[in-house]
Amino acid sequence: MAGAQLLEIAALLFAVLAGFLAGGVWIAVSLLAVGWLGMLFVGGIPAGSVLATTVWGNSASWELAALPLFIWMGEILFRTRLSEEMFRGLAPWLGWVPGRLMHVNVIASGLFGSVSGSSAATCATVAKIALPELKRRGYDEKLSLGSLAGAGTLGILIPPSITMVVYAVAANVSIIQVFLAGFIPGLLVMTLYSGYIAIWSIANSAKMPPAEPRMSFGEKLKESTNLIPLALLILLVFGVLLTGWASATECAAWGVLGALAIAWWGGSLNGSAFWQSVMGATRTTCMIMLILAGAAFMKQSMGYTGIPVALANWVDNLELSPYALIAALTVMYIVLGTALDGISMIVLTTAVVLPMVQKAGFDLVWFGIFVVLIVEMAEVSPPVGFNLFVLQTMSGKDSNTVALAALPFFFLLVAAVAIITIFPQLVMWLPKYVFPG
Template identity: 45%
Template sequence: MISDPLILSVIIIVVMFAFLLSSIWIGVSLILTGILGMLLFDHNLPPVISVYDKIGDLLAGSLYDALNSWSLAALPMFILMGEILYKSSISTRLLNGLKPWLSYIPGGLLHVNVAACSLFAAVSGSSAATTATVGKITLDELKKRGYSKSIAMGSLAGAGTLGFLIPPSLIMIIYGVLADTSIGKLFIAGILPGLLLATLYSIYIMIAAKVDPSVEPEVKETFTFKQKIDSLKDLLPVFSLITLILGSIYGGLATPTEAAALGVMGATLLAIYFKSFSWEIFRTAVLNSVKTSTMISFIIAGAVFLSQVIGFLGIARAMSEFITGLGLSPLMLILLIGIMYIILGMILEAISIVVMTLPIVLPIVVLAGFDPLWFGVFLVFMVEMAQITPPVGFSLFVIQSISNEKIETILKATFPFFIMMIITVMAITFFPEIVHYLPNQMIK
């Protein structure tokens, strides 16, 4: 039996990687890792309570809590909307409509992932739903048109995490409540860092296209102004659908889950209007959305169970207390806290990271002179990184299910966009005015 949470955390990470590399289902791997962690830990339970009873209670409760969520109901609806758009001709029309406007930019249609993820993130509020929806529409189309699949997957993984910075952001709401910080200010504070990150993604795509011409098709088409105007007929239906979803949410007419249902209805009507809808298309879209949403839900359930095990064993608390007890300078402290969150992101899902560590970390951060509003945006970036760090990077697994590529290939494609996140975090750390500028303007 092991009583030291830090030693146990190392063992859990090693075991988890071993399970994942053995090709066991990801959800099963997470659950088995949590069970093994419970069995290895010295619980000092009363004789009448066995560790197996504790595992059973924790597993049953965590699985129910993970999936008994009305907000989670939006996930399969948005995935179904993406499937309908993908299976009908609408996704092709979208890229055809964008091509005249983006053909002159290095990287061309690869920029669609960044723009589309930003828009859908504001619609769904879910990184998994954003990545799955946009990925279903863009990945195959970009491959068919001769674009680099590696950069297409990497930009999708990176841009899919923007949902945490774009309101409505669940993470910011949770942070605002726990840190007693204005949620409205948090939303506004995330706008400039989010735009900065999206801009860096696009800059990287342009540089990659300049350095390696094979990133995009060899032959570039040229378009007249009339052709650009004509292309709007392919763009307007999709932008109308996005406006319908966003308008219903921000207008207070629908919750994100209800807006997702509106999105499915709108996508179906558009497919019928363009005469690209059939019973077979709808049937295939429903089946695929069930498979994808079940896969994502299973991973979420396994991650929540493992998160509860890690909380129960005191691993997150032990790591936080170890780092904050070192007596470091403010910059070194924030650096180590950032590293801690990246490590936690390998084994925990986003909400668990925030809830489990914030009560310990926030007082130390404030004492070191950092503003709670700034730290909220910093923490969101750390949580975003968790979405694309192995082994519990939800965005990575979603892309794997869509692309059928090996996880190593996806990790390699995602790495440059992970670096862009680190650069953005460094920018807001050394220039906190990026975070504070818009909230300060709001006060004036």
């Protein structure tokens, strides 16, 4: 099919998907239906066989094994006093910062993201702990949801990251260099998020809960002892990863073991709590895995139609300047992100996009971080932003409420892309410092 026809089909499929979601059809069913419709446009391919092999092939993934384990870890910790202890330990030190405990969403997501490598796992685990506690303390629920949706994306920006590994392999660049390149942009995004929370809190002081009672330095240190269990858990997961005892996926199992130990030590590990944690993790995992299955089939369908390649070729034919090319690629990937997961976008477009990026003079390591930031945007952009689905399920709010709450953090990611484009040394300094050659 001609490129113009493919772009028309892409617009039609997007409209159908938006219609399904607006009509209240389950997200996974909507993705599967649109994928099936895309296969009909291709013709001559057994859609049923493709559906079966795609769903099984993408579900039986070693990397995805980390997802239910990290979710289970969050369920176990949710049933301990860890959430209360984490807030008690951090509250005295954040009392002077505008936004106070709302910054815990960003800090906890950054810490957890550095060991999970998954945006969905980071969002689900931190939300399971933070949402009830922030609501109990009277913080604005809309800002809580938005900050969790945005901060959850740190799971794929702060190394180690599965998305980074996929890009490095596809682009034939050093995985370690891409990992190193992600640290400073990760801190940049965390700073932007916390800055927005602080500004919002100053502008909406009436919506903030009363300040916590003031404490002496000694009292703050005493309260900080509540952070010891969390610190030990982070050290456990980091330790087994950095020493090479376990892969990123196996770290999830160590995290569950550590969470069970914390629950046992705190006296909250009993038969009822254990079973509730298992069932809670099962429900959340089934929801996420079903959506992933639908996204995988839709990705396969898009690959057969040739729509991603046609879109990339259309951008290439515009013969844009370097900065205009980055702006166009940003728009292209944001559009693709409304229908595809991040790894699918990378796999389907790198063959066409990378040559034009190199021709424009951009370093492929830098472009990897650019792509990861764009993937982060896709995680919080409607109609199929994955973090929005997770928070919609966990909070009970409708999709429009969660999407509107996440919108400011989407634009902060746009700002981060603009900053690293204007100042590429923010991305490249650390890789070049460690590997000067």
